[in-house]
Amino acid sequence: MNKGKYKVSYIDAGGCNGCYIEIVAALYSKYNPEEINVEMVDSAGQADILIITGPVNTRNKEDVLNDIKQAKEPKKIMVVGGGCGISEGIFKGSYNTRGPIDKLEKVDLYLPECPVKPQAVIEGLKTLVEELDEERNRK
Numbered sequence: 646m647n648k649g650k651y652k653v654s655y656i657d658a659g660g661c662n663g664c665y666i667e668i669v670a671a672l673y674s675k676y677n678p679e680e681i682n683v684e685m686v687d688s689a690g691q692a693d694i695l696i697i698t699g700p701v702n703t704r705n706k707e708d709v710l711n712d713i714k715q716a717k718e719p720k721k722i723m724v725v726g727g728g729c730g731i732s733e734g735i736f737k738g739s740y741n742t743r744g745p746i747d748k749l750e751k752v753d754l755y756l757p758e759c760p761v762k763p764q765a766v767i768e769g770l771k772t773l774v775e776e777l778d779e780e781r782n783r784k
Contacts, residue, residue, distance in 0.1 A: 650684045651774055654692035654716070658709050658744060659736070660699025660729035663760035668696055668725065671763035681771050690715035694773050695722045696766070700733040701744030713750050719780050721773040722750060725766065727757035734759065 655668060672678050672685050686692055689712035701709050713722065724746050728734025736742045746752060754773055756765050 650679070650682050651693040651777060652686040652691050652717075653678075653683050653694045653696060653770065654686050654689045654712075656689060656695055656697045656709055656712050657705075658697055658699040658730070658746060659702035659705055659742075660726060661735075662698075664698040664726040664730070667760050667763050668698070668766055671766035674763070676763055676767050678767065678770065681767065682774055683770055688715075689713065690717075692716045693720060693777060694770065695720065696725055697722060697730060697746050698725045699729040699744070700736045700739075700742045701746055701749060702736075702739075702741045703743055704741075706743045706749075709746070710749060719777065721753045721777060722746070723754040723756065723769050723773060724752050725756045725761045725769075726759050728759040731755055731757055 695716055724730040731745055733742055733745055754769050756769050
């Protein structure tokens, strides 16, 4: 495994915040993300892995895309939430919706639960950490 920790940043693309609560439970509680070699950072520019929730909306589309662009390469994107993040959920068809994110950017992993369980967030991060380890070890 990589000697340094992988840095994870969260991007809210306009969802209901149900998934956000579960992400916080996964990354700041008993699930101990340090065991899988990840830590949260505030800035997408510091991140190796981005967790994105919600459909992209008109107000935040450029901010979301700029955050994604700032993340380190190679980066991984995990979209969380079967309703908002993957299929736009209750926001589908809204005049204000511009997503889901995979219409705008390549997504590496989907967690389709609504809301997602903390255990699924940890398992998803494990998968992405393994992929990043493999990619970086090939270089």
